[in-house]
Amino acid sequence: MPALSDIAVVILNWNGQKWLETFLPSVVAHSGDAAIVVADNASTDTSVVWLRQYFPQVQCICLENNYGFAEGYNRALQQIQQPYYLLLNSDVEVSPHYLEPFARNAPHAAAYSRLPTQSAGTTSSPTL
Numbered sequence: 001m002p003a004l005s006d007i008a009v010v011i012l013n014w015n016g017q018k019w020l021e022t023f024l025p026s027v028v029a030h031s032g033d034a035a036i037v038v039a040d041n042a043s044t045d046t047s048v049v050w051l052r053q054y055f056p057q058v059q060c061i062c063l064e065n066n067y068g069f070a071e072g073y074n075r076a077l078q079q080i081q082q083p084y085y086l087l088l089n090s091d092v093e094v095s096p097h098y099l100e101p102f103a104r105n106a107p108h109a110a111a112y113s114r115l116p117t118q119s120a121g122t123t124s125s126p127t128l
Helices: 017-030 047-054 068-077 099-105
Strands: 007-013 035-040 059-062 084-088
Touching: 007 017, 007 068, 007 099, 017 035, 017 047, 035 047, 035 068, 047 059, 084 099
Parallel strands: 007 035, 007 084, 035 059
Antiparallel strands: none
16 A cells, blocks of 8 residues: 555646635645645636645646646646546545545556535435
8 A cells, every 4th residue: 555645636726716715625634645736727816826825735736728627637747756646626525534545546446436425424326
């Protein structure tokens, strides 16, 4: 099982300061020694300024253009040193120990997903 320091939690952002303000605190609080990286897709809002002011411990990769979802992540991942990546949407609130199942399966899994929860904490069925 890799150490948490071998994992980078990567969040792609484009003009999503409101999402970062809402959900990044839980990621920072519950990620232990994992690196937290926000890859900014050339935002025109104040996301990067806010991130650097309130979360200087979070690495910010500033992409020169909005490359969209797949290419944005691919360009950011080329700049990350950790051997394992967890790609996290910016609108996700994580819970304590959320990285443990990922770390246990990281050497053998290409994808990891949990069921979404509703605001009351009950598990909802995913919509396809």
